[in-house]
Amino acid sequence: MDNNTNHKSIARKRGVRIFFNIVFAVFIIGAISFFFDDNPYNVHLGWFTLLGLQVVASLYQMWIEIEDKHRWSAVFSFLLAVGALTLLIVRGTQYLI
Template sequence: MEDNKVDSKKKRLNIVSAIIYIPMFLGMIQFFFDENYRNDGLGWLLLLTFWVIRNIDQAIRDWWDKKQKSVLFDLLLAAVVLVFLIIRGMEYFSS
């Protein structure tokens, strides 16, 4: 019975992840390859945001699988990228 709950949670997480990942990835591609070169910065911000969300998602999956070291690594990497995202975002929107 407990395995069914975990499987149900994992299925929901897969669906929600796909719903979040696909538009972000498509937006990133759109900003990278449009004619306005100024949108490349926004594309990079979307890429960093994608990476942060992906690391948090992977940390949740590793936590369910009881991989504590991997959870810590994913959260540390997400924190580092989040700091970089905030710095780049401030630079992009201040100019």
């Protein structure tokens, strides 16, 4: 029973890791496409995409650290995510106005 539970846990972690790697790749491809676009105003959108990547990556890292019982590292990752999200919201509203 314990071996079967361990196998399911490993398979679930692998699936989550694959999902987040796909999300990271989409963010990076989106940012690159905005940076090298013909429209010079899309560079801001590329930076916003990279900030979104930072938010998602920090939250994913926080989740991993919580599972590994690294509380202070998880708090630091959460603060990085909050900082990136704050910067994303502040700069995004300035860009829209």
